[in-house]
Amino acid sequence: MEKIKELVNSSLTKCVVSMVIGALLLMQKDVLYAGIAFGVGIREFFLAFKKECSKNCKRDCCSK
Numbered sequence: 001m002e003k004i005k006e007l008v009n010s011s012l013t014k015c016v017v018s019m020v021i022g023a024l025l026l027m028q029k030d031v032l033y034a035g036i037a038f039g040v041g042i043r044e045f046f047l048a049f050k051k052e053c054s055k056n057c058k059r060d061c062c063s064k
Contacts, residue, residue: 011048015041 007013022037 011044015044015048018044 018037018041022034022041025034025037
């Protein structure tokens, strides 16, 4: 069950699902919503390869 949760919540899975939704919307001639879905897919693709920092990281890029 834990493996399924990990797979469903991964960024690459979200990327593939949103790209499929974007393609279906594009086939239905909903260009605006298809563009939004493709944008979400690209964002999730980039988040999949983002490097995670340790909790004790003192750099400016990690402070939130």
